[in-house]
Amino acid sequence: MHKTLIVTNDFPPRPGGIQAFLHNMALRLEPDRLVVYASTWKRGREGAEATAAFDAEQPFTVVRDRTTMLLPTPRVTARATSLLREHGCTSVWFGAAAPLGLMGPALRRAGARRLVATSHGHEAGWAQLPGSRALLRRIGEGTDTITYLGEYTRSRIAAALTPDAADRMVHLPPGVDEKTFHPDSGGAAIRAELGLSDRPVVVCVSRLVPRKGQDTLILAMPRILARVPDAVLLVVGGGPYEQDLRKLAHRVGVADAVRFTGAVPWAQLPAHYGAGDVFAMPCRTRRGGLDVEGLGIVYLEASATGLPVVAGDSGGAPDAVLDGETGWVVRGGTDDAAVAGTGERIVTLLQDLELRRRMGERGRRWVEETWRWDLLAERLRALL
Structure with missing residues (x-):
């Protein structure tokens, strides 16, 4: 056998x-x-x-x-x-x-x-x-x-x-469990628990390390708040960069608009995705290409949850986005141009409910058609 x-x-x-x-x-x-x-x-x-x-x-x-x-x-x-x-x-x-x-x-x-x-x-x-x-x-x-x-x-x-x-x-590639990550995953309860029910939420679910670009999001928050004053950034996950990110939020003057959840049990991740209106992780390549995003399964999990995504251009991250259909790919980094570009895409999505709905629905269909675990596991069985 x-x-x-x-x-x-x-x-x-x-x-x-x-x-x-x-x-x-x-x-x-x-x-x-x-x-x-x-x-x-x-x-x-x-x-x-x-x-x-x-x-x-x-x-x-x-x-x-x-x-x-x-x-x-x-x-x-x-x-x-x-x-x-x-x-x-x-x-x-x-x-x-x-x-x-x-x-x-x-x-x-x-x-x-x-x-x-x-x-x-x-x-x-x-x-x-x-x-x-x-x-x-x-x-x-x-x-x-x-x-x-x-x-x-x-x-x-x-x-x-x-x-x-x-x-x-x-x-x-890795797959997505579309039965676990879906639009009715419990996001409303998380928003209520955090006191965010009536606020536009940009969510980032990831380990907190410099490559992932949470610092870019914090730097973009002043621009976002200038046009969407009640917006909030929900940073989900733990990691060694957390204290630096907290300090950055205070230094930039947006600490009240950035919420850190810390590490979240895996079973609660789908609901935390669902707490967002937009998913954003503007990842960037570091150390001369040695620290790079392989794919970025978080973008696909967000798409399965029905969210539009804003992804960085590091490594294989763009492979997890249909640019212009399920979201946008932006240049990663903390320079003014990268921060401004990320902020502009997020503002556009927060201000346009129909665009968010259209991109979220397209992302959900794409996951169901292409990224389901069962489809990819069959490919592995054939290889073995």
Whole structure:
């Protein structure tokens, strides 16, 4: 019987978009034909208890390594090959191509017939540096296919591969659960809870790090408030940039118009999207292209919720927007032109209910037609 071994660092309860991608795909594979080999989320009793509770709820087998970060070391490679043989797996899915895909040849020798490695944004960064570029080339040669999120990541990763490996790349983006993210997800209750029922709301759902562009939104708020005086920016999520963002809101003089929720449980995210009238995350590329947005699943989740989106132009983010139909792509950054452009698009949407409705409905249809998990999981099954 065909079975698949997933080898990954990116698996819940560790939070994040890649983790959600892997887990959602895993749930759509046959559970008795799946084994997951993953790193431990965090050390200590709390992390161990959360991990054990999560693993116990899964319909498939989860094996945790003692480390918090799997690397293609001899020990980890030996453990992966042992699990492959023990469970009779004939295919392997590397949750992140780099660096775990370097184990491909060893797993092939152990009996794996299909090796699939999924790339995210960081592999595009690897492709720019000589040393990591050579390792990425080895991964392409040692696996059957490297999947990519969108055209941005494909073009940059393909440039580091041999022509044969580049030709074998396959599009496999994350999907959206359209039954979870929908226009009636509970946004009105969140607005009421936060005292925002009668105010236009710009919502940003994301981890708080500089690349995501929450600072651009805060800098744009004076321009937005000048034309939509009761507007509010709802910043949903936690992260290391939060204190800097709070200080920026005070410095710019818009602290009263910016609300921070902190980290929100995953089950409450759909309602927090629904609390907005417009979704905005003007992400930008940093560190010479090494810190880049791979796709931006948040834009698609917002579209599924029926919101128009304002997206930054970092990496593959534009792949998650039909520019002019489901929202707009703006130039990311904190310079005056980028801030003004972002603010102008947001004001236009806040002042035009019919435009918001039209873009939101088009985004919902696009998700249903193209981005549903079931459609994308079928593509993965075929690859495996």
